[in-house]
Amino acid sequence: MEIEAGHVGCLQSREIMLIRHGTTAWNLEKRYLGHTDIGLLPEAEHELSPLREQFSNVIWDALYCSDLLRCQQTLTQIAPTQAGKAKLDARLREIDFGQWEGLTYDQLKDNPQYREWIDAPQEVTPPKGEPWKAFADRIDSFIEKRLMSFSPIRHSRSINVPKIAVITHGGVIRYMVSRLIPNQGFWDTQVIPGQAIKIRLDGNGESWVGTRLTFP
Incomplete structure (x- = not known):
């Protein structure tokens, strides 16, 4: 991905931690969950405790979170002392499944439009849902403005590689990985609730x- 940014010609690096929210009831029931704003299961506190421990001594140079409840609750669990400095960003929401929100594969499998969407999600949009292009455009905007334009000169508290955490959703993480890492397709990445994926990003501003x- 190419963008226009400052510090052209100066090599920059940053470590990005992409974190999927913890488990919700709809995740357990395998229901499509996009913009529907439900919280985590009570058991998520235990589920997220390994991340809380692993991040206990990490000072994030930037912390971003989807504005949906399940991500905000995950943020509070894994970074309780730094949650207040996180920036909530609606661009980090999961894709909106429209009329298919809350439904399962078994409920949709005989729907011809659903079958077409499964085969070509970039070309078929769920009824009253979010087109793939809109989903991709907003995440690309976040990547360019928040991850690639991030200046360690302005934000880092040390000379170390800046550390950025992003608490978001499974589809968003799959898309980000496919955009940031060469030769990675959308479905090549598997990420379960409460999992973190670590990426080192290197560039020169362009x-x-x-x-x-x-x-870990």
Whole structure:
């Protein structure tokens, strides 16, 4: 991905932690969950405790979170002392499944439009749902404005590589990985609730390339 940004010619790096929210009732029931704003299950506190422990000594240079409740609750669980400095961003929402929100595969499998969408989600839109282009455009905007334009000179508290955390949704993470890491398709990434994916992003202000790092 190429963008226009400052510090052209100066190599910059940053570590990005993409974190999927914890488990909701609809996740357990395998219902499509996009913009519907439901919270986490009570058991999510235990589910997210490993991330809370792993991040206990990390000072984030920037912290971004989807504005939906399940992500805000995840943020509070994994970064309780830094949650107040997080920036909520609606661009980080999951895709809106429209009339298919809350339904399961079994309820939709005989719907011809659903079958077409499964085969070509970039070309078919759920009824009253969000077109793929709109979904992709808003995430691209977030990537360019918040991840690639992030200046360590302005934001970092140390000379170390800046650390950025993004608490968001499964589809958003799949899309981000496909945009940041060469030769990664949307469905190549599997991410379960409460999982974090770590990426190192290197660039010069104009072109950037990401590498997935081992975590934990």
